[in-house]
Amino acid sequence: MTDRTATRIATADGQAVTVTSRSATVTDWAARYFGSWWNAVPAEPPISGALVSADVDSDEYEDIAATVLPHDPDEADYACSPMLHIRHEGGSVTAVQSGERLxxxxxxxxxxxxxxxxxxxxxxxxxxxxxxxxxxxMLLADGWQILHASAVTRDDGATLLTLGDKGAGKTTTAFLLAHTGWRLLANDRVFVRTGHGHVRVLPWPSAAACGFGLLDALGLFEPVADRLRAGEPMHPTQDQRVTDALLAGRREPLWQANGKEMKPQFFPDQLDAWLGMPLATEGRAAGLLFPRITPDGEPQLIVEPRRLGEADFFTAGTEDRYPDVFGLLPLTGGASGVADRLGVLPHQALTLGHDTAANAALLGKTAAGLLG
Known part of the structure; x- marks a missing residue:
């Protein structure tokens, strides 16, 4: 371990893993991803507990790949890239992503x-x-569940969860509230569990996307473009066409052939440092929002009998980006009663339009009314 660097990552609830590498870039990357939402600190040997050891090593890559490809491996789409994998006697798993050379x-x-x-x-x-x-x-085995939701918190920990289908406005809601004094806890997924008379909420650390329209409406397009022009990198998953548009000052939305918008992608720490959205490490659920974006409509409250359903929870069967190839997740888990406990919280359905200022005003007033 003397020639390696290490970053220990731990949630506010105590679950931990250590990332170690001969390259400081790898461990610094882990610190950058998890340091804002979970606790990520340098680690010294001896290293105990779960460990991810990761290195740039083309010879070892070829050696591992050679043990997979000749043995009729199974195939899965993992993080949008094909992965071939085999499970050995005893439960160990070997896998290769040839396209990523991993x-x-x-x-x-x-x-x-x-x-x-x-x-x-x-x-x-x-x-x-x-x-x-x-x-x-580890979290799922300890009784946590995953909600498809964004979340913001007040300084006292009271947390507002925003739920809905893809495109409903979860990220928009969280970003608008985070830009007006709330702390951003998550923009897409959260961990939830009952305890001590309430539902605890932990973040799911991830990169975040913000569309050109919202970025411009918040007055952040030029500050982001200026940082990029000065040589500060954005997330590597960002499409080059997005980078080119930012550098050229083009604010018009960009679209893929499938109709999906291409958006600027930010590291977690950039949400605070670049976008001015301070992050939170945990909270307690205190209210629910159910937005729906209607492009030509006016922002307004609506009466809608919306409640949490099975589709709001992530399970092994509904995971779309990270199937459990390595057998890291428990077969069962998640405390009962979370949906019931959340269901009795103050809640409100509403529609949002494309007037960012009007959306922010309605959201701020509604959030304050729900949480008191």
Whole structure:
């Protein structure tokens, strides 16, 4: 371990994993991803507990890949990239993503995950992603569940959860409230669990996307573009066409052929440092919002019998980006009663339009009214 750096990542509830590498870029990446929402600090040997060891090592990548490809592996789409994998006797898993030039070996008995690849950024991204998955498994085994929701908190920890289908306005709601004094707890997913008479909420650390329209309406387009022009990097998953538009000062939304908007992508720490949205590490659920975006409509409250349903919770069967290839998640888990406890909280459905100032005014008033 003397030639390696290490970052220990722990949630506010105590679950932890350590990322170690010969490259400080890999461990710094983990610190950047988790330091704002979870606790990420340098670690010194001896390292105990779950471990992700990740290095740029083309020879080891080839060696691991050679143990997978000849053995009729299963295939999964993992983080939008094909992954071939085999499960060995005893439960260990070996996998390879040829397109990303990444190879993996997970030993559940030792709780050790080895990652080898050709590209430093790809290795760093994979190490952070799988470290989060290991912690995710620990949280689920401890009774936590995952909601498809954004969340903001007040200074006293009271948390407002925003739920809805894709495109309903969860991220928009969270960003508008976070830009007016609330702390951003999550923009897409949260961990929830009952305890001490309320529902606790922990963040799901991730990069975040913000569309050109919202970025411009918040007065953040030029500050972001200026940082990019000065050489500060944005998240590597950002499409080059988005980067080019920012550099050129073009504010018009960009669209993929499938109709999905291409958006600027931000590291978690950039949400605070670049966008002025301070982050929170935990909270307690105190109210629910159910927005719906109607492009030509006026922001207004609506009467709608919306309640939490099965579709609002992530399960192994509904996970779309990170299938449990390595067997990191428990087969069952999640405390009962979360939906019932959340269902009795103050809640409000509303429609949002494309007038950002009007949306922010309605959201601020509604949030204050729900939480008192």
């Amino acid at each position: 190879a993996y070996h997970w030993d559940p008995a030792l709780r050790r995950l080895r990652i080898a690849g050709h590209d430093e950024t790809a290795v760093a991204t994979a190490a952070a992603r799988l470290a989060r998955e290991i912690v995710r498994g």
